[in-house]
Amino acid sequence: MSAALDEAAGTLLAVWEAARERTTSRLSSAQLRAIMVVEQYDGINLRRLATLTDMLLSSASRLCDRLVAAGMLEREPGRYDRREISLHLTPEALRLLAELRTDRRRRLERILDGMSSEGRVALLQGMREFDVGGRRGEATAAEGWPVLQPSGERIGDPVRPSGEPPVARTA
Numbered sequence: 001m002s003a004a005l006d007e008a009a010g011t012l013l014a015v016w017e018a019a020r021e022r023t024t025s026r027l028s029s030a031q032l033r034a035i036m037v038v039e040q041y042d043g044i045n046l047r048r049l050a051t052l053t054d055m056l057l058s059s060a061s062r063l064c065d066r067l068v069a070a071g072m073l074e075r076e077p078g079r080y081d082r083r084e085i086s087l088h089l090t091p092e093a094l095r096l097l098a099e100l101r102t103d104r105r106r107r108l109e110r111i112l113d114g115m116s117s118e119g120r121v122a123l124l125q126g127m128r129e130f131d132v133g134g135r136r137g138e139a140t141a142a143e144g145w146p147v148l149q150p151s152g153e154r155i156g157d158p159v160r161p162s163g164e165p166p167v168a169r170t171a
Contacts, residue, residue, distance in 0.1 A: 015111065019103040024096060026070070030055070034063055035072055035093050043086040072096070
């Protein structure tokens with residue numbers, strides 16, 4: 001089962017990569033990932049972005065410098081600590097992400113049109129269960145951070161062992 005899923009996932013990844021190349025050719029994969037994290041957590045600070053993208057703080061800072069220069073990201077002094085910088089997407093970055101998603105969905109629709117109605121229903125049900133299971137696994141690995149739906153809504157609301165409220169984590 002996992003081998004068959006791995007093969008099918010390759011097709012899905014090829015569709016996503018084709019859309020990425022067409023719509024975001026001027027951004028690297030790391031830059032696109034950073035933009036997607038900032039979209040999910042508007043106002044995120046640089047340290048948190050580095051953590052969520054698994055980068056060194058200095059690398060994340062340079063990446064943000066390039067995104068600011070490209071007109072994709074804005075920096076703003078923090079509300080509570082002026083030394084801390086909040087990151088926000090520009091309208092251009094939001095447009096680019098919308099275009100990327102539109103292109104991906106168009107490509108997926110062409111593939112789905114070639115499937116039977118029953119196959120599409122089964123695929124959707126299976127992918128939803130797979131998504132929930134994967135997000136629960138990520139939440140456990142992330143020390144009790146909330147599991148988020150693609151829309152950003154929480155699935156459950158786990159509390160950290162320290163009693164602190166959960167911190168949003170990208171999915």
